[in-house]
Amino acid sequence: MARELRTGMLPPRVRRASINWGDRAFHGITTGFALLIAALVALLVLELATESVPALSRFGPGFLASTSWNPVTGEFGALPFIYGTLATSALALALAWPIGVGAAAFLTELAPRFVRSILGTMVEMLAAVPSVVYGLWGVFVLVPLLRERVEPWLIERLGVLPVFSGPPFGLGVFAAGLLLAVMILPTLASVSREAMSAVPRGQREALLALGATRWEVIRAVVLAQARSGLVAATVLALGRALGETMATVMVIGNSPSINVSIFAPASTMASVIANDFNEATGLQKAVLLELGLILLVVSLAVNTAARLMAARSTR
């Protein structure tokens, strides 16, 4: 009956069938690719998990809370690396967020048209700089500057606070956080800028017509309505900071330790893997793989969160 109804209501079958075949093939192929990607991720997780079984069974969940790191005695813990990863990412985000979002607001709301396009392009271009180049700049420019000028200056003035205490190494959490901040800035700025320019003109005019200043429009209309886009930008930037390896290895000092001072050297999950995987064998190799697994899970979680928020903002 359903068939009769359809033939009665739709144009000739031949055309309909041919359209459908194309659709179906396309649907099939894209579904295939999507499944392939999902399978790859699953395989990656599985592979990492099986390879890290020696570490998983030896240390159990205590691995996450242990601070020991001694390849000779075979004592390993993940906490210093989790700390290093979180501390550098948090520092990077804290430094980059106000600048990135501020720059986006300036570009969409205040800048004259020619400044808008020039600066906008420059921001996009910053995102394309390879991270090893940032790393080089970090090693040869940023770190010496921090060691000789910035850190001594901060220690002299704020040294009473434990966070700013200790000798100025140059290499350390502070350097890594700063460098990561520079690296995530373009992502933050360009994604926020897109979110802000998606706010309709009429919304800005509506508030202006009620007697609002430009600043009030930015706060109550632009930032408020771009909120979920801003969250997505933040999470995307955070994802990049968490996983960044090359630049971090070059400036963090690579020491598996936890220090109150941000000037002390440290290590992140990504940096210790990149540093040690060459010589690692047996248990240490399993430990590195487990760190990789933890990092992968954290990054996937952050990315999924970003996607969900971005999807909600377009609705």
Place this chain on the structure above:
Amino acid sequence: MQMTRDLRIVSVQEWREAAEGTVSVRGLSAWYGRHRALTDVSLEVRPRSVTALIGPSGCGKSTLLRCLNRMHEVVLGATVSGQVLLEDEDVYGSGVDPVSVRRRVGMVFQQPNPFPTMSIYDNVAAGLRLAGTRNRGVLDGKVEQALRQAALWDEVKDKLRKPGTALSGGQQQRLCIARALAVDPEVLLMDEPASALDPVATARIEELMVELKRDYTVVVVTHNMQQAARVSDYTAFLLSEDGGGGALVEYGETRQVFEEPRDERTRDYVTGRL
């Protein structure tokens, strides 16, 4: 009718009140970059009346309207010359803050544009909060008053916390009218406020305009001749000829403009021949 009102004036104070909401446009020209959109427009908008701006598309009606509350200059590269007097103060005078002008001259746009991140209540309270009103009781009272004036109170009084975008198009437009009225302006500008609405919602907006002229000076842009004839007391006809920017062709009582137009071009337009 105008006569009776004039005869009533007995004291300076009453004269002042009668003058509140007078808008005098003197030699106003407006540009978008180098493109001229208005040429030397002069007209006196009578207080507590509805004045309709009519004319073909692109003749500068919206531009003229937006010059009255200094919203024209919000567009990049837009400039103005001439005077717009609110009572006797030039809104383009040096040292006049556009923000204060916009509090005295409210605006309703063609597309209903409530703030989607704000509740119905917060939409209406937005202008009051900008002006620094924080007291809850004062806000409650003014929000209710504005919603009543916009004939929306009964429909939304039980859902003031719902987002403003959850209303129908017609209700959203009345919400925008309430939002503009809440700051107690003297003049209300409306740019084709009903053109995005169905006939029933349009009729409600038209009733509302007639209501509002008891307290406010209303200037409305419309493409709908019947609407102009139904709701307005005065009508201004603008025309942009050979790209010179819109100029005022005829201005007078609505009945006169529609029934005995002095200018041939006006007659052609109102009878649909232009």
